[in-house]
Amino acid sequence: MSEMHQRCGIPLAEATDPHVLFDCWMKDAKASELNDPNAMSLATATPGGVPSVRIVLLKRFDASGFAFYTNGESRKGGELRANPHAALCFHWKSRHRQVRVEGTITELPAADADAYFEHRPRMSQVGAWASQQSRPLASREELESLTKQVGERFPKEVPRPPYWTGFLLTPRTIEFWQEGDFRLHDRILFTCGADGSWGKGRIFP
Template sequence: MTGARAAVDPIALFRAWMIDAEAKEPNDPNALALATATADGAPSVRMVLLKSLDERGFAFYTNAESRKGAELAENPRAAMCFHWKSLRRQVRIEGLVSELPDAEADAYFHSRSRGSQIGAVASRQSRPLSSREALEERVQVIEERYPDAVPRPQFWRGYVLWPERIEFWVNGAERLHDRFLFLRADSAWVKEQLYP
């Protein structure tokens, strides 16, 4: 049962599942659907990549001026969903999101390829683009402006989701799936099994 029935620590179980995904999932095992919402609750969802997991939670990086960044600024609650189709498993996570320190954002930004750094600086993520040529011109300008190191722009930030709910789902025959929900209660986790 992939350890879900016996698990008492959802973070340890998630790590074990991620190791399986990294070994067996053909593309981007760290891809997740990130759902955010406006202050009045209008939701939106998109794919991002998990970049680290530690005692603070699940970390990702993005443009703070993008739609997701704007929504997180006005409503710091979010949900994540990992779906590993080839493993027939899913993990849903909900909680509060906060920004990572600038030093961590700097370190991760500079670990990326030069092309990815330039693309991040050039992109006015989520805003209207007149043409592909306009984007390519912005990229060329940034390449010329920074022939050596590319400074991390202030709008490019790291975020971490502090999990309050983590649900593990395992595909079952005849749609009799296994679902296990972990709820954070103070410093401990409470586990429940759910109907499929």
């Protein structure tokens, strides 16, 4: 395996804690990815099983799970509330790596969303009010007009919209994928047991 793949310092086959390994891989990605190393595909589904997927940004990661923020009235927000099961996929092309996560969703406390929203750039705060996310929009001009109106409404501090919230995905499984020659990739799957401990196994590429 190349030096680039080994930079993390934790050999994939020897890793025992998926949280520590993910943190290590994320640090590598931040050092090599040109844009948004915290970008992740978020897959949701309706209660009837109709799926949808989009890219969102991971804003916090710790032993409790993966946190991100969004408009709770958007399509993804509605699906997360109606069917609190979701999946994530990180792809770091520069590192030849993927991480796939599956788990359950809980909504973060309002105080958590307040604290994060307070530190967003002002125009991102304004945009959260102006955008009726996932709903039909007549024109770009309408969006720009709404953005201007919100800016005038809140000339100083911009409060968090009541529908803007955060979600936490608590993982049941975390799979680490490292590209190998001739598509003989390394895939290590961690599975969380009922007691909270993590089991580990290798799966075919």
